[in-house]
Amino acid sequence: MKRREFVRHSLAVAATTAVSYQRILGANGRVRLALIGCGGRGSEVALHMAKVPGAEYVVACDVYAPNAAQAKTLLNPAAMTTGDFRRVLDNKDVDAVHVATPDHWHAAITVLACRAGKDVYVEKPLALTVKQGRQMVEAARKHNRVVQSGMQQRSAPHYREVERIIQSGELGEVRFVRVWNYSNMTPNGIGNVPDAPVPEGLDWEMYLGPAPKVPFNKSRFLSTFRWFWDYAGGTITDYGTHRFDTVQQIMHVTAPKTVSASGARFTLKDNGEMPDVLQATYQYDNFILSYEAVNLNAHGMGGRTPGFEYYGMRDKEDRPHGEAYYGTNGALFCDRIVFEVFPQP
Known part of the structure; x- marks a missing residue:
């Protein structure tokens, strides 16, 4: 399924329940998306998705505030920004989430999004482990959600x-x-930069999430994670x-x-x-x-x-x-x- 088809499919599936149907009708047929992980890849794909008629990004979420701010500027100046994906899942105005975080966060966010009634587009690889991938599939089936992995090739x-x-x-x-x-x-290779203080605007604890706690190192962040x-x-x-x-x-x-x-x-x-x-x-x-x-x-x-x-x-x-x-x-x-x-x- 292509990315644009995913957004249209999400719209169609959401319309199958009375609550979602009324909500989407009230929003003039829009699918309201949240980008979780606003780095280069997430923002690039979101720019394409935002061109689909009826798709609108209403939240930009990233543990690094400058990334969230940049995505807001690119996608929708009226969008909300947050550093905590749980605020996204609590937001009743969000129909679907676009997950473009580092791989170790894919499973948890996808499973919790399904529980919260959100459809999910999650970047590849689907998960960090086989067990996590199976949990994601089970969550999608249990909660009857549309979940697509970014296998555009x-x-x-x-x-x-x-x-x-x-x-x-x-x-x-x-x-x-x-x-x-x-x-x-x-x-x-990726260089040998030393550990350093956490940059301003970065929630390093949230970035690590389920991973072991380690000091901040630029090599573990952004494009070289x-x-x-x-x-x-x-x-x-x-x-x-x-x-x-x-x-x-x-x-x-x-x-x-x-x-x-x-x-x-x-x-x-x-x-x-x-x-x-x-x-x-x-x-x-x-x-x-x-x-x-x-x-x-x-x-x-x-x-x-x-x-x-x-x-x-x-x-x-x-x-x-x-x-x-x-x-x-x-x-x-x-x-x-x-x-x-x-x-x-």
């Missing part, structure tokens, strides 16, 4: 064509799939999650039977904790998926066609992100921009 039209090619058998039997995310963060186990899972849960979703969409599967992985932090000497090389193997009923996340080299798979543009390309030969489907009749390479088929010799 599956909406790209060219992936539908890739799905058609593979499911039609044109590529032959596909028993091996590769997925890769490459970047070169050497030599300094993904490199710490307390809040996220690194490249595989940031970039890999989109590719896994695409593979399962194209191959018509829902989950692997087994998963094994190995990785280590070999080279990067920064504040981060994630492996700088990671390989994971996912065994499905009828194929094997091999995933690679490498932060020491940005070349990726290579094998480019002259004149084509590729997602994340920086030079003439690199192909840092993508998926490859190996069939008995040929190989199909794709990314967010393009796909190519190479016949079997």
